[in-house]
Amino acid sequence: MLTRTDMMALTPVILVCATAITVMLGIAWRRQHAVTVLVSALGLNTALLSLFLFGELGTVRTPMLVFDSVTILGMGMILVSSLACATFSHAYLDGFPGAREEFYLLLLCAAAGGMVLTAADHLATLFFGLELLSMPLYGMLAYTFRDRNSLEAGIKYLVLSATATAFLLFGMALLYAQTGHLDIPGLVAGMSSGVGPWALAGVGLVLVGLCFKLSIIPFHLWTPDVYQGGPGPAVTFLATASKVAAFIVLLRIVEAIPAFHGAQAQTLLAALALLTMLAGNLLALLQANLKRLLGYSSIAHFGYLMVAIVVADKLAVETSGIYLITYLITTLGAFGVVTLLSSPYGGEDASALHYYRGLFWRRPYLAAVLTVAMLSLAGIPFTAGFIGKFYIIALGVEAQRWWLVAGIVVGSAIGLYYYLRVTITLYLMEPGMQRRDAPNDWGLRAGGLVVLLLAVLMILMGVYPSPVVHWMSLLSLAGS
Amino acid sequence: MELAFYLSGLVAIVATLGVIVGTNAVHSLLNLIVSLIAVAIVFFALGAPFAGALEVIVYAGAIMVLFVFVVMILNLGQGADEQERLWLRARTWLLPAALSLILLGTLLVTLAAGDGGQMIGGRTLTAKAVGTTLFGPWLLVVELAAMLLLAGLVTASHVGRLPRDRRDDRKGGD
Numbered sequence: 001m002l003t004r005t006d007m008m009a010l011t012p013v014i015l016v017c018a019t020a021i022t023v024m025l026g027i028a029w030r031r032q033h034a035v036t037v038l039v040s041a042l043g044l045n046t047a048l049l050s051l052f053l054f055g056e057l058g059t060v061r062t063p064m065l066v067f068d069s070v071t072i073l074g075m076g077m078i079l080v081s082s083l084a085c086a087t088f089s090h091a092y093l094d095g096f097p098g099a100r101e102e103f104y105l106l107l108l109c110a111a112a113g114g115m116v117l118t119a120a121d122h123l124a125t126l127f128f129g130l131e132l133l134s135m136p137l138y139g140m141l142a143y144t145f146r147d148r149n150s151l152e153a154g155i156k157y158l159v160l161s162a163t164a165t166a167f168l169l170f171g172m173a174l175l176y177a178q179t180g181h182l183d184i185p186g187l188v189a190g191m192s193s194g195v196g197p198w199a200l201a202g203v204g205l206v207l208v209g210l211c212f213k214l215s216i217i218p219f220h221l222w223t224p225d226v227y228q229g230g231p232g233p234a235v236t237f238l239a240t241a242s243k244v245a246a247f248i249v250l251l252r253i254v255e256a257i258p259a260f261h262g263a264q265a266q267t268l269l270a271a272l273a274l275l276t277m278l279a280g281n282l283l284a285l286l287q288a289n290l291k292r293l294l295g296y297s298s299i300a301h302f303g304y305l306m307v308a309i310v311v312a313d314k315l316a317v318e319t320s321g322i323y324l325i326t327y328l329i330t331t332l333g334a335f336g337v338v339t340l341l342s343s344p345y346g347g348e349d350a351s352a353l354h355y356y357r358g359l360f361w362r363r364p365y366l367a368a369v370l371t372v373a374m375l376s377l378a379g380i381p382f383t384a385g386f387i388g389k390f391y392i393i394a395l396g397v398e399a400q401r402w403w404l405v406a407g408i409v410v411g412s413a414i415g416l417y418y419y420l421r422v423t424i425t426l427y428l429m430e431p432g433m434q435r436r437d438a439p440n441d442w443g444l445r446a447g448g449l450v451v452l453l454l455a456v457l458m459i460l461m462g463v464y465p466s467p468v469v470h471w472m473s474l475l476s477l478a479g480s
Numbered sequence: 481m482e483l484a485f486y487l488s489g490l491v492a493i494v495a496t497l498g499v500i501v502g503t504n505a506v507h508s509l510l511n512l513i514v515s516l517i518a519v520a521i522v523f524f525a526l527g528a529p530f531a532g533a534l535e536v537i538v539y540a541g542a543i544m545v546l547f548v549f550v551v552m553i554l555n556l557g558q559g560a561d562e563q564e565r566l567w568l569r570a571r572t573w574l575l576p577a578a579l580s581l582i583l584l585g586t587l588l589v590t591l592a593a594g595d596g597g598q599m600i601g602g603r604t605l606t607a608k609a610v611g612t613t614l615f616g617p618w619l620l621v622v623e624l625a626a627m628l629l630l631a632g633l634v635t636a637s638h639v640g641r642l643p644r645d646r647r648d649d650r651k652g653g654d
Contacts, residue, residue: 002619010620012547017627063617102638107632116624127622135628139635154639 006062008054012075013048014044019043020108027101042112042205047060047081052143059478064183068478074118074248077328081240082111084332084454086341087446089233091439093472095344096144103143103233106136109238114245118276121478123172126249130168130213132241134161137276140234141226147348153229161212167208174202183257184201195259203259212226212251213246214302215295217276224287225445227295232339232349239298239331244324247305251320255312255477267291269310277303277411285420291351294334295417297377300415301327304392304408311399314476319391319451326376326388326461333454334373340447343439366442367426370457376458378419379412384461384477387469483524491579492518493635498575505551509544510576515541518583531608 003009022043023036024400025422051072055117059065079459085107120126138161142154159466178199179190191199208219213225227235239452255259260269280300288292305323308316342349376385389412442448461468494615498511523532566572590644613624 019622020627020630022487024634062620064620098641099638102634105634106631109627109634113624124618124621127623128621130630132624132628132631135636136631139631142635142639145639151639184631 002062003061005057005475007047009060009062009067010065011050013045013053013112013119015043015050015085016079016108016112016115019047019204020105020112023101023105023108024258025230027105027423031091031099031101033090033100036101036104037086038110040086044079044083044086045263048076051075051079051340062077063472063479064125065116065119066121066478067119069319069475070252070477071119072212072246073475075115075325078111078114078118078241078246078478079102081237081244081328084450085233085241088236088336088343088360091343091442091445091447091460092231092233092339092345095265095346097406098144098146103140106139106143107233107237110136110140111241114241116371117245118248120249120252121184123175123184123187125252126174127165127168129249131165132210133245134165137234137242138237140237141230143234144231144345147181147229147298148228148430149348150231151229151421153226156220156222156229157226164209164212164219167176167212171202171205171209174198174205176348179200182406184253187290188256188258191258195262200259201263202463203253203257206253207250208244210250210274214243214250215299215376216272216302217279217299219293220280220299222278223295223299224283225394228289231345232335232342236332236339238334239335240328241295243298243302243326247302247324248261248471249321251309251312251475254309255317260312266310269306269403270404273303274407275303275309276300277407278327278414281414281418282413285414287418288353290338290353290415290422291335293353294338294413297415297419298331300411301377302409304389307392307396307401307408308406310393310401310404315395315398315459317475317477318472319395321466321475322465324390325472326384326458329384329454329457329461330373330376333451334445336451336454337370340366340442340451343447345445353422355423356425357428360365361429363442366448367415369451370426371423372455372458374419376462378416382459382462383440384458384465387465481525481590485522486584487586488518488521488525488583491515491582492522495576495579504572506548507572509548509551510573511579513540513544513548514576514579516585517580521583521586525602530605531612624629 003198007014019040019042023039026032026036026039051423053068055072056066059069077099086104089103089107090281093103097325110133113129113134113136116125117133120129138158140152141157142151143149143343145154147258166349172182175198178196179187181187181190200335212222214220224240230238254269261432277300278297280298280303284296284300301323305320305327308320308323338349338351341359342351356370357371379385379389393405395410396408397401397469492515495511495515499508499515500506502511516535520532520535520540521533631636
């Protein structure tokens, strides 16, 4: 049964779920967009606060969940990105003709799912966390469903995600058939006498299911269309919180389960990483749509992050923490600008690159934020992205994975081209182009402030990274 | 018991193949019902009578019948009689009927052989055991499932919402 400590550790998840219920009851009583946003933000902030309070407890194991420092970090990142998405969607949904409040309900449910996923220590919580993360996302992606692209994005994600889930479930069934356990410590114990063929097939299928969520190549085919079609705030959530949660659970099971430590499994993971970082960058080269480009760029970034999965030691956990934080801040910033430019909602998002031509001359600060985000994604020194990339390369060098290090270097060189192409577009003068623009008072609104804050963080982390580095050096997975 | 397990497993596979190759929604649903009942017999054979009974009552009983009704009701209109006659052709019901007969035969043979309380291996999981697990250590998962259903419901109600003018059209039209 649940003890007091268990309840305290579970408080952030419970708070987010309670906020979702409150929002639901509020919708049933009276529809108020601004109040709904306030309630959601209040709930997420309270959860974040409780996370800091109860993060002091140390490692807590409740039935089926484990709360260690990685869990706390993951939950914190999911809450921060949910908060950012809630503020972005406040501006975005202002112009939406249909019901607006349900979006926050879905957002809160998805956040709860992601938080459970980062703490998953049992295949049942892994599955339910992943589903609770994905199910609201279908609704969020198809939220502006009268726009064909949005509906297409939602349905595409629904069908392909269900296929990936089928793989995941079948893998879990095989793991259970081999070991007779569903909890991860039990699985590890069951494989102590040697990894059987069924367990090997099982972990392979589980890997497929999780790689789909991370859009690791060759499981990436859904990414560009879904990123392009979905409404801005939903895609922001998909690119940040959903990926962070899936990555943390993948890191946890790869670190724990011995089937991933064999030479062949290592080769397979390394090949996936190399393929993902190279192909992701190559595919992004000729994109004329910023959201698509950012989609491919996120594929490439998770290719870099796969290096941490391949190495999977203490330093790898620290590296993943740092890289995930830099990725989160940068991606939130980039998608935040795209969402602000498309706010308030008026048909398809302003994501084609030509909307951004000459942005600097109209909205200098917004263009500056996007510039910093692009430089950070490219990994230019004095931005957050550089620190992350530095750590990943250091990790690859230390583990003597020369192929992967070469892949990162080549991938970054290719990446530089398209990130800079976007940056140059911002400063080109082109009168008479069709334009969509952010509202004039964007900088005074919550979404604008969040974007500016993120840009400051990107630079601050690049110039003065030691507090974050110190914090990350304390990270460790429970039981390893 | 082994025979029941393998035979109903085979029936489930064949019926599910019928579901995915069928082009007509109602035909596929018929096959899906057979497949679910076959899975229920697999559960019985494995010594999980509670899961088996739930599979029959909830999936085959409530959800699938609801599906069939909805599909049939939505097809009401001019050509409904014609459509009904088409559905009653032997080609439609022969495969599901044959598969159901196999299942019935399996069930009768197993009952006649007199090993009713047995199963392939392990121990029988009673409804009480399932309940204490679900509302003991798995309580969290039950709550998560509730949140999952809420999210699914909200998604369906939002995306399924018709714009006001079109809703009025439909009311007038019927």
